[in-house]
Amino acid sequence: MCLDYLRTLRHETVEELSDAQALAAWVEQFGPFDTVPVPPDDGRVEGARRLREAIRTVIDSARRGVPCPASARDIVNAAARLPPPAPAVADDGRLRWRADDPIAATLSLVARDALDLTFSPLLARVRQCAGTDCGALFVDASRPGRRRWCSMNTCGNRAKKDALKARQPD
Numbered sequence: 441m442c443l444d445y446l447r448t449l450r451h452e453t454v455e456e457l458s459d460a461q462a463l464a465a466w467v468e469q470f471g472p473f474d475t476v477p478v479p480p481d482d483g484r485v486e487g488a489r490r491l492r493e494a495i496r497t498v499i500d501s502a503r504r505g506v507p508c509p510a511s512a513r514d515i516v517n518a519a520a521r522l523p524p525p526a527p528a529v530a531d532d533g534r535l536r537w538r539a540d541d542p543i544a545a546t547l548s549l550v551a552r553d554a555l556d557l558t559f560s561p562l563l564a565r566v567r568q569c570a571g572t573d574c575g576a577l578f579v580d581a582s583r584p585g586r587r588r589w590c591s592m593n594t595c596g597n598r599a600k601k602d603a604l605k606a607r608q609p610d
Contacts, residue, residue, distance in 0.1 A: 571595025
């Protein structure tokens with residue numbers, strides 16, 4: 441979940457958390473809630489972006505084996521301390537998730553996921569996409585551990601097409 445959250449800044453230039461509506465849409469897509477009301481932007485979007493950068497710093501520091509800056513740790517730890525979504529059985533007998541603030545609760549899950557990843561054996565399998573202009577982080581779950589692209593359907597396909605074009609005589 442935390443790596444998907446990092447992808448809300450694509451190619452280091454395309455901002456997907458452009459406003460409160462975009463943040464609520466991301467939470468609705470990746471979080472446990474069926475619907476997420478769009479909150480007023482009271483600095484929440486900027487805070488969500490700061491959390492994203494702090495998560496990247498925490499993971500990158502751990503991958504390189506260097507101490508993480510206190511500012512990044514403090515941001516991730518503060519988000520992880522927020523109450524996460526709570527499960528409840530609804531009147532219709534289905535599982536529903538509840539939180540006073542669905543966005544803060546989902547960002548708490550993201551921060552907790554980042555901490556779990558950072559201190560798990562999976563960290564050794566985190567790779568950076570080799571695709572042109574991508575750079576997304578992903579967990580390489582392939583058996584040999586040599587996956588190169590975040591997605592074969594996008595970056596991998598593009599790389600293979602480019603390689604084929606390069607081999608074609610003019």
